[in-house]
Amino acid sequence: MEVPVNSEQLRTLMDWIAGEYLGSSTYKEADLNTQLGQVADDYALLRRILVDFGYFTRDPHTSLYVRTV
Secondary structure (H helix, E strand, O other): OOOOOOHHHHHHHHHHHHHHHOOOOEEEHHHHHHHHHOOOOOHHHHHHHHHHOOOEEEOOOOOEEEEOO
16 A cells, blocks of 8 residues: 555544554564554555654664654
8 A cells, every 4th residue: 555645634644543453552663563563565654654643752772662642
């Protein structure tokens, strides 16, 4: 699947990923990459968008991603 460029479609996808698809509230970067790679080839882009949109935060010291919503 390609990551949508339409902002409404992108927000819908991010809502689904953060709200329903990802079951855990904390992920190591490699584990998050694996999960997001099942949704789209560009898992790094999805990961960055999840952080940019405020769904997750990233601890720069541990590379842990924590759900915020």
